[in-house]
Amino acid sequence: MEIKSYAKVNLYLLVHKYNKKIGLHKLDSVLTKAGNLYDTINIYKNEKDDTSKIRYFTGSGQLIKFEDCVVKRILNLLNDFGIKTNYKIDIYKKIPIQAGLGGGSSNAAAVAKYILDENKIKPTPKLLREIVKIGSDIPFFLSKFTVARITSYGEKVKQIKLPFNIEIEIANNGIACNTKTVFDKYRSLEKKEKIKGDKQLKLLKEKNFNALRNQLQQACFIAYPEVKEFTARLNENINGNRFKLSGSGSTLFRVIE
Known part of the structure; x- marks a missing residue:
């Protein structure tokens, strides 16, 4: 099978x-x-x-x-x-x-x-x-x-039923990010922003994709600076939906409209 x-x-x-x-x-x-x-x-x-x-x-x-x-x-x-x-x-x-x-x-x-x-x-x-x-x-x-x-x-x-179809563009530069390392780094951060999931869901349904957050992104960027550099290069000339981290990294994605 x-x-x-x-x-x-x-x-x-x-x-x-x-x-x-x-x-x-x-x-x-x-x-x-x-x-x-x-x-x-x-x-x-x-x-x-x-x-x-x-x-x-x-x-x-x-x-x-x-x-x-x-x-x-x-x-x-x-x-x-x-x-x-x-x-x-x-x-x-x-x-x-x-x-x-x-x-x-x-x-x-x-x-x-x-x-x-x-x-x-x-x-x-x-x-x-x-x-x-x-x-x-x-x-x-x-x-x-x-x-x-x-x-x-x-x-x-x-x-989750969205009133539109999600089309994703994926970018990966081959960097392997260890999930435990990223979570450990996240726990070591002094300031952790409090964000409500219901508000994020509302932003998603409103197609405000750039306002959606991945709270592991900062920790991944600290643990793996090359991922941060890769993200900056990809977003340098983008005016629309920007690339952001998926999960604990290193893959970046953006929603295509």
Whole structure:
């Protein structure tokens, strides 16, 4: 079975209270799938034994090795919930890695959704609470929504219906941004602007895209000055909607009108 695993961008991203016990921030963000950027996953049952086998490839077919395989972590979690995961999984990557586009979370969600659907299992609130510890974007990718607002730690997903279509231009310069590094830098900032998600959503619906905020952008720019320089170069001659950060970086995007 061949399935598509789409990238996402955060149209806005607000970072709220940090829970030291579980090591996660509460978030408020509107995400949209990037319909023209996706990984391809081939998945089929492993008939020889009860083990799972995961391989990653570049678009040209070259094998990639990952130290931290998000898909393996989601399979282990499903096993903990008594769900068999004896599958062979080949993932062909087009979504840049560590780029704020949710590629790993998208892969994990696509695989989990396939297995859950095949076994006719709906994810329970308890399972979702564990899933967000692997990736806060995963519940969004598990949903059928193209545009949605996530709150809490990512497990609360609500469809957003906009009166217009979102078309995104993506720019990536190949810089790998570590999510933990960016969040650590965010927590170290002395001043953190308080922004209400409902106001951001209103601005989005009014198509005031330049007023939408990503509260991780400043932290990413401090941790990775080259991303800040790349952003400045792209926005130098732009009068309309400007490029801004998606997720924890390094990918930039802007809405095309």
